[in-house]
Amino acid sequence: MVSHNIPKATAKRLPLYYRYLNILADSGKARVSSNELAEAVKVDSATIRRDFSYFGALGKRGYGYDVVNLLNFFKKTLNQDELTTVALVGVGNLGHALLHFNFQKTNNIRIGVAFDVDEKLVNTIEDKIPIYHMDNMKEQLSLQQIEIAILAVPADAAQAVADDLVDVGVKGILNFTPVRISVPDEVLVQNVDLANELQTLIYFLNQFGNK
Template identity: 45%
Template sequence: MSRRPSPTRDRGIPEATVARLPLYLRALTGLAERGIATVSSEDLAAAAGVNSAKLRKDLSHLGSYGTRGVGYEVEYLVYQISRELGLTQDWAVAIVGVGNLGRALANYGGFVSRGFRVAALLDADPEVVGDTIAGLNVVHIDELETVIKRRGVSIVVLATPAQAAQAVCDRVVNAGVTSILNFAPVVLSVPESVEVRKVDLSIELQILAFHEQRKADRESGGPLMAVENQ
């Protein structure tokens, strides 16, 4: 199974810009739902949580420069960003690992509106296999390769335990999938042609804890303040 190269990568759009495009799309979608037809770069940047100069530079990579005194046309920019991100297509997604996290992902209603369709759920636990979740029957992991081929899976979400993640990843890659979203708390080894995005909730929480500690130290005049005052 082969996948079309990303149009953003072909056109030399920086990865940092690609990472921000979903933020702009989310903000624009909210504006469109409120019936707002045009938006200034300043207002869009504020809604997306970036500075306006960065936003204008990012959108210039898409060939969108807005109109002086008017701003950006919301609906057209939604289409433009959706096209660049490949969201005008229907991407079939398989979720491997149907524990609490896998079930929550399977039941998330926001995938369809963003161009993603959960096409398969797989697990190794015989107590889970055969369950119906979000209208899909959970299939045994032994059928992984067959399911990927038969259901045209382009993206696999790994929500397995850490010890199982690499073995499942290897099978997914060998089956021809080149895009993986990894929730397992482990770094996966994959060929250069495979794109892996890692979501580690514990790391994100640790980063938040770090900032909370910094704020607490400043307020109390603790260790951080002592270091900064040296």
């Protein structure tokens, strides 16, 4: 599990490193330098060395990093050797896309259950995932011992649903709504605002174009 003592920016880069190390391992490459990693993942080598330093001596000066050893280390650090089942709350347009995607490029995360209020969706199965009514959310999350949820409900329902998730013991929420939900300190929230990300991208493109 990722340590709470490392910076959030570093934690966000770890899956990126892990994915590329998988590619290297599959290709049979035995070792890699921080410069090679930097070129591949588009993160400067100094940042990579600093990120890795939070976990101790992962490489050797003049040799670089052993690909298999580094891959196994990050696999354990990111809990990639354990299956994590998450719940999807809200099966609208975005929710449907997430159901169909269902983390196809990872082997340790899957959406196991979904919830919605649309009677046309309730008690159906999509892509092998059962969809329950929101009224059954607390019961199902408790029975299945799910601690992570993806929140993709309308904005006006976000906080109320988040409160219900917290009440039933959910410890992590991936929030796709534009609302910044309030949760207790022990609950982790990762906000994904697609509109905000696009607006930021457009801003930087305009700044670049004006130079």
